[in-house]
Amino acid sequence: MKNSSSYTGIAYLFLAPALILMGIFTFWPVGYNAYLAFNNYSIADGVATWNNFEHFKYIAHEELFHNALKNSLIYLLIVPVIQIAALLVAKLVNNKLPGMTFFRAAFYIPVITAVSIAGVVWVNVYKYDGILTWFLQMLHLIPQGSDGQVDWLGNPDFALFGVMMFTFWKGIGWFMVLYLAGLQGIPKEVEEAAILDGANVFQRFWKITVPMVKPTILLCTLMSTIAAMKVFQEVAILTKGQADTYTAMFYVYDQAFRNYNFGRAAAAGLVVTFFCMILAAIQFRFLGEKK
Amino acid sequence: MAMGKQLQTVLTLSGQYAGLITFGIFTTFPFIWALSVALSGDPSNTWLFPRSFIPTDVSLMWFKRVFDEMPFMTYMKNSTLMTIESILGVLIVSILAGYPLARLKFPGRNFIFVSILATMMLPSEVAIIPNFITLKHMGLLDTHLGAIIPNFAAAFGIFLMKQAFEAVPQDLVDAARVDGATEMQILWRVMVPVTGPSIAALGIFSLVNAWNDYIWPSIVISSRDKLPLAVGVFNDLTGPFATSYSMVMAAIIMTVIPVLIFFAFTQRFFIGGMDGAVK
Numbered sequence: 001m002k003n004s005s006s007y008t009g010i011a012y013l014f015l016a017p018a019l020i021l022m023g024i025f026t027f028w029p030v031g032y033n034a035y036l037a038f039n040n041y042s043i044a045d046g047v048a049t050w051n052n053f054e055h056f057k058y059i060a061h062e063e064l065f066h067n068a069l070k071n072s073l074i075y076l077l078i079v080p081v082i083q084i085a086a087l088l089v090a091k092l093v094n095n096k097l098p099g100m101t102f103f104r105a106a107f108y109i110p111v112i113t114a115v116s117i118a119g120v121v122w123v124n125v126y127k128y129d130g131i132l133t134w135f136l137q138m139l140h141l142i143p144q145g146s147d148g149q150v151d152w153l154g155n156p157d158f159a160l161f162g163v164m165m166f167t168f169w170k171g172i173g174w175f176m177v178l179y180l181a182g183l184q185g186i187p188k189e190v191e192e193a194a195i196l197d198g199a200n201v202f203q204r205f206w207k208i209t210v211p212m213v214k215p216t217i218l219l220c221t222l223m224s225t226i227a228a229m230k231v232f233q234e235v236a237i238l239t240k241g242q243a244d245t246y247t248a249m250f251y252v253y254d255q256a257f258r259n260y261n262f263g264r265a266a267a268a269g270l271v272v273t274f275f276c277m278i279l280a281a282i283q284f285r286f287l288g289e290k291k
Numbered sequence: 292m293a294m295g296k297q298l299q300t301v302l303t304l305s306g307q308y309a310g311l312i313t314f315g316i317f318t319t320f321p322f323i324w325a326l327s328v329a330l331s332g333d334p335s336n337t338w339l340f341p342r343s344f345i346p347t348d349v350s351l352m353w354f355k356r357v358f359d360e361m362p363f364m365t366y367m368k369n370s371t372l373m374t375i376e377s378i379l380g381v382l383i384v385s386i387l388a389g390y391p392l393a394r395l396k397f398p399g400r401n402f403i404f405v406s407i408l409a410t411m412m413l414p415s416e417v418a419i420i421p422n423f424i425t426l427k428h429m430g431l432l433d434t435h436l437g438a439i440i441p442n443f444a445a446a447f448g449i450f451l452m453k454q455a456f457e458a459v460p461q462d463l464v465d466a467a468r469v470d471g472a473t474e475m476q477i478l479w480r481v482m483v484p485v486t487g488p489s490i491a492a493l494g495i496f497s498l499v500n501a502w503n504d505y506i507w508p509s510i511v512i513s514s515r516d517k518l519p520l521a522v523g524v525f526n527d528l529t530g531p532f533a534t535s536y537s538m539v540m541a542a543i544i545m546t547v548i549p550v551l552i553f554f555a556f557t558q559r560f561f562i563g564g565m566d567g568a569v570k
Contacts, residue, residue, distance in 0.1 A: 008398060010474045011391035015403065018388035021444035024425060026410050029418035036420065092310050099311075105558055106315040109322065112550045114503035114521035117543050120528050121321040124536065127338075131324060134340035169318065222412070230414035233506050237525075249416055256420050257510065269417035280412040 030273075036266035048263075055267035065251055065268060071160055072248040072272070075228045076279075078164045083221055086172050090179035091209065104180075111173040119237035122166050126152035126238075159243035163234050170234075171227070175220045182216035183209070218287040225279050230272060248272045322547065329353050329541035337536050353541035361532070361542060365516055366523035367549075370502055373435050373519055377501035378494050380443035385493060388444070389452025390478045394464065404453070411446045416506070423510060435517065438508040439501060448493050455489035456482055491560040502550055520546050 012019075037055055039048035059065040093104050110118060125131045128149040133142070142148035153159050186209070194204050210217070232249035239245040241254065249272055256265035324344060328337050332350030336343045357363055391397065392404050422441055423432075431437030459482055467477045483490065502521070509522045518526070524546050528539050 007391070007395040007474070011395045011397040011400070014387045014391045014474070014478075017384045018407070018444045018449060019403070021384060021440070022407065022410065025422055025441035025444070026413070026415075026418065027406075028425070029421035030413065032421040032424075033417055089314060092307060092314075095307060097304070097307065101558070103311045103315055105555060107318050108554065108558070109547075109551065110318055112499050112503070112554050113322075113547050114505055114525075116505040116521050116525035117546050118321070120525065120539060121325050121543060124539075125321055125324075129338050131320065131340060173318065226412060226414060230416050232416065236506070249414065252417065253419070262420050262424075265420055266417075269414070269420070272414050273417055276412055276414050 033266045033269055033273075036263050037270045038267075039263055041262040041266075051263070055264045058264060059268055059271070064246065065248070067244070068246045068248045068251040068268075069271070069275075071244070071246060072229055072231065072275075074160060075164060075167075075231050075247065076225065078167055078228050079221060079224050082168050082172055082175060082224055083217065085168075086175035086220070087179050087209070087213070087217070089172065090176045090183055091205070093176065094180060094183045104176075107176055108173040110170045111177075113170075115170065115233050116237055118170060119166070119234065122169075123153065123238060126162055128152075153239050153245075154243050156244035159239055159245045163231075163238050163245055166234055166238060167228070167231065171224065175224065178220055179213060179216055182213040186212045214287065218283065221287060222280060222283055225283065226276050229276050229279060248275075322544070325540040325543050328537055329544045331537065334535075334537045353535075353537045354545060356538055357542045357545060360538075361527050362516065362523070363542070363545065366518055366520045369435065369517060369523075370519040370521070373439050373508075374498055374501040376435065377439045377442060378497045380439065381445065381448050381497040382490065382494060384444045385448035385452045386478070386483065386490070388449045389456050390474075390482060392449070393453045393456035394459075394482075395474070407446050407449055419507070419510065426511060432511055433513050433517065434511075438504075438511045438519075441507065442497075442500065442504070448497070451489055451493050452486070455486040459485055488560055491557070495554075495557050495560065498553070499550065 036048065038050060038053065040051045040054070041048045089107060093100055093107070127133075128151040130152075132152055133149050136142045137144055137148050142150070150158070152162050190208055190212070191204060194208055199207065230249045231247050232253055235241055235245050235247050235250045236253065241247075241250050246254075248268065252265045252269045252272065255261045255268065259265075327344050327346045328334070330346040330349050330351070330353075331337070331343075332348035332352055334347075336347045388407075392400060418441070426432050426437045429437075431440070463481050463485070464477060467481050472480065502519075504519070505521045505525065508519055509525075512518055512522065515523065515526075524542050528542055532538050532542065
């Protein structure tokens, strides 16, 4: 019998592709980003020069970046909404009823659509005479006729929430699938016993479902928080940062690929990373397993 | 008493279906509208709701025009190639890395596993700038490989495979070891066959991601004839074709359909195989 140390070589051999690729494309960027953040980087010759925190000082005083960070933090509001809705929907599709496969697939369609392609449709949904206007006028929530026609994505009071709605629509199916996998791990007997004991729907939801899928809740909340904090694809596609939808990550992208200021972009990226770490730590603290 | 019970069942069922249908309308209405507009030979009702949810003068002319005026098949070919390469890359890297993390004892195992998991908490988009510079040095800008290689080693895939391999009974591994199998043989002949559902789920997950990836390919690839669907169609739709809503919607439907068909056939693997991720 081989002893455990003889596995070391083979283990690292198997891990090599993952470690090399992650080293180049995941870990190195973290370090290099930190380096860029403290330097002026010249794209033409690739020379970086130390600049004594200039980028951080700059973004610390810049209105645009403050506003971008504020919008990213507002975006976090989507996390509880999407998580609770996804869990409820997962509960709904966890029943064995005719046609369930169809509904699961229908709920998943937005997830399997490219964000760019779905975005083009939603831009038209939000057009001043698009579906949203029609729907709200039908419910008499906004004035009829052309008075009620709002260019939703051009309106600073609404645009950010419009983008959030898109994220909700696009992402809920993904979390539904994860919760569904978690729910299928709950033995049927547990819920049946609770019904016999006379627990109502809400009691069963809070006392059985939620505690039993807690690991899934942590995983999903974490993923959705980080996705919300770093949101920018949706912004780039739907509004291009217009109408007060400029988010922190959009700032990074904009500084890098439009202003070609890689150093300042990296500094802002570092700030976003820092926020993500803090949020992840908070969630582990509150949702993680109690030791 | 019996009547009350029956009534309650009927009410619960109706409530459930009402919820399912309402939510189904919410997730599919943009596509239903897009499909209807794309099928309408006469675009005059496009902005008349709810009339525009039903096609006017059904015709396939807009689809034909997309084929004629957009290099749709080129985009499709690029997307297909990039997707297949991505799936292979992700599966090979994740399976190889998942096995030692799940079943072999070696120094540094926990440290490596925690480091890999920790990357899930990093905003991956921050890596765009350094990776762009790295690819420039490697000469991989404007290549398909450059557009997909950063996605090969991802924490989610490695984690999913590790969880799947951990659930394989030790007896199987022991029996193979007694027979003198190498670790590679154990992985390939014992582990891979019994973790089919998880591998299928990871494959489908990578397929959807690769097919739909937008930002990174749009930064890396600059030649139009190398673009995948998600980027090429978007660029064309927001550029030269933006004037005809009918064509925009037809192109969107054509982009969505391949994934939809694939997903319809594989969705049962997908939900089953995700078990590992949440346990």
